[in-house]
Amino acid sequence: MKIKEVILRHLKLDLLHPFTTSFGTEYDREFILVEVISDNGISGWAESVAMLDPLYNEETLKSNWHILEDYLIPILLKNKIQHPDELSEKYFSYIRGNYMAKAALEGAVWDLYARKQNLSLSKALGGNKKKIEVGVSIGIQDSVDVTLEMIESRLKEGYKRFKLKIKPGWDVELIDKVRKVYPDIPLMADANSAYTLKDIDQLVALDDYDLMMIEQPLAYNDIIDHADLQAKLKTPICLDESIHSLEDAWKAIKLGSCKIINIKVGRVGGLTESRKIHDLCQEHGIPLWCGGMLESGIGRAHNIAITSLPNFVLPGDTAASSLYWAEDIIDPEVTVENGMITVPSSPGIGYKPNLTNIDKYTVYSETYR
Numbered sequence: 308m309k310i311k312e313v314i315l316r317h318l319k320l321d322l323l324h325p326f327t328t329s330f331g332t333e334y335d336r337e338f339i340l341v342e343v344i345s346d347n348g349i350s351g352w353a354e355s356v357a358m359l360d361p362l363y364n365e366e367t368l369k370s371n372w373h374i375l376e377d378y379l380i381p382i383l384l385k386n387k388i389q390h391p392d393e394l395s396e397k398y399f400s401y402i403r404g405n406y407m408a409k410a411a412l413e414g415a416v417w418d419l420y421a422r423k424q425n426l427s428l429s430k431a432l433g434g435n436k437k438k439i440e441v442g443v444s445i446g447i448q449d450s451v452d453v454t455l456e457m458i459e460s461r462l463k464e465g466y467k468r469f470k471l472k473i474k475p476g477w478d479v480e481l482i483d484k485v486r487k488v489y490p491d492i493p494l495m496a497d498a499n500s501a502y503t504l505k506d507i508d509q510l511v512a513l514d515d516y517d518l519m520m521i522e523q524p525l526a527y528n529d530i531i532d533h534a535d536l537q538a539k540l541k542t543p544i545c546l547d548e549s550i551h552s553l554e555d556a557w558k559a560i561k562l563g564s565c566k567i568i569n570i571k572v573g574r575v576g577g578l579t580e581s582r583k584i585h586d587l588c589q590e591h592g593i594p595l596w597c598g599g600m601l602e603s604g605i606g607r608a609h610n611i612a613i614t615s616l617p618n619f620v621l622p623g624d625t626a627a628s629s630l631y632w633a634e635d636i637i638d639p640e641v642t643v644e645n646g647m648i649t650v651p652s653s654p655g656i657g658y659k660p661n662l663t664n665i666d667k668y669t670v671y672s673e674t675y676r
């Protein structure tokens with residue numbers, strides 16, 4: 308494959324509803340959309356999941372743009388590649404970190420590669436599921452009653468798992484009240500690193516509510532304290548922020564830092580690395596699910612493709628486009644029926660980028676040749 312052109316677009320989409328986590332509130336989503344164009348004029352698409360501010364992790368939209376423009380795109384334009392695996396394994400490996408930037412460009416090349424092979428991205432990655440189960444991530448609300456209303460709506464829509472964002476002061480009481488109304492729903496909590504081991508009492512109190520898992524309770528870069536905490540809980544810990552690579556996943560498994568891993572393609576540097584982590588976790592009996600980063604339809608399509616691999620056995624966070632956006636930038640948009648998404652079978656990501664909407668929401672773009 309020879310790439311002759313790369314287009315970076317900075318898009319801004321308004322969220323239909325603000326999304327609050329322990330680290331802040333998002334009202335809109337600004338992100339980089341990546342289009343790679345081959346010498347015979349075929350495009351591949353992906354998005355960077357880096358946010359505007361370094362609150363989830365250290366990457367930002369600007370840091371991603373810099374790494375893409377000054378390092379990754381020049382490498383891609385200079386080299387002829389046979390397979391997208393070569394990017395993380397060979398060409399990008401000397402550049403430290405910056406996983407979301409790497410994943411964005413690699414993802415676009417994966418889409419292009421799959422299109423050229425006339426395969427769906429799911430098939431190109433080795434996925435075997437025709438449908439995937441999805442859950443929903445519910446942000447911190449103004450009151451427990453509002454949270455209960457949100458759960459009720461999503462339950463009626465068929466979502467398979469309910470994730471509530473928690474933080475100190477919005478945790479045990481919330482879960483207790485939700486469990487009283489919904490004793491049996493698949494329920495979990497995501498703290499986005501809002502606790503330390505000093506808060507062990509609250510975390511142990513959550514152990515009484517039959518949660519599917521507690522996601523990333525401790526520091527964003529920790530796997531040691533999580534191992535101590537996991538030893539004290541029967542509820543599985545799921546790591547999100549702490550896992551950036553196959554190596555991190557291996558260390559967390561070895562230390563007993565978690566019993567479940569949430570894979571975000573961006574956080575681990577791309578689809579190739581995601582697949583390696585998938586295989587490792589499968590060998591070690593660690594169930595996976597695919598996390599979300601409030602993606603547009605393009606990122607959502609990538610999430611659907613990776614979730615079609617067999618060890619993604621738990622419902623992920625890739626909910627319907629209509630929960631996030633007034634209109635999406637793909638056709639058709641992502642829809643959920645009875646908590647399931649049908650994995651598209653057409654070539655590449657399987658959804659058509661909507662160029663009219665992409666133009667409408669682009670605030671800035673640049674072309675590299």
Ligand SMILES: O=C(O)CCC(=O)c1ccccc1C(=O)O
Binds near residue numbers: 444599600624
């Ligand atoms: O609906 C989604 O896309 C998932 C939302 C979500 O939970 C999230 C959104 C932004 C940053 C981090 C997270 C997270 O999973 O921790």
Ligand SMILES: [Mg+2]
Binds near residue numbers: 499522548598
């Ligand atoms: Mg999370």
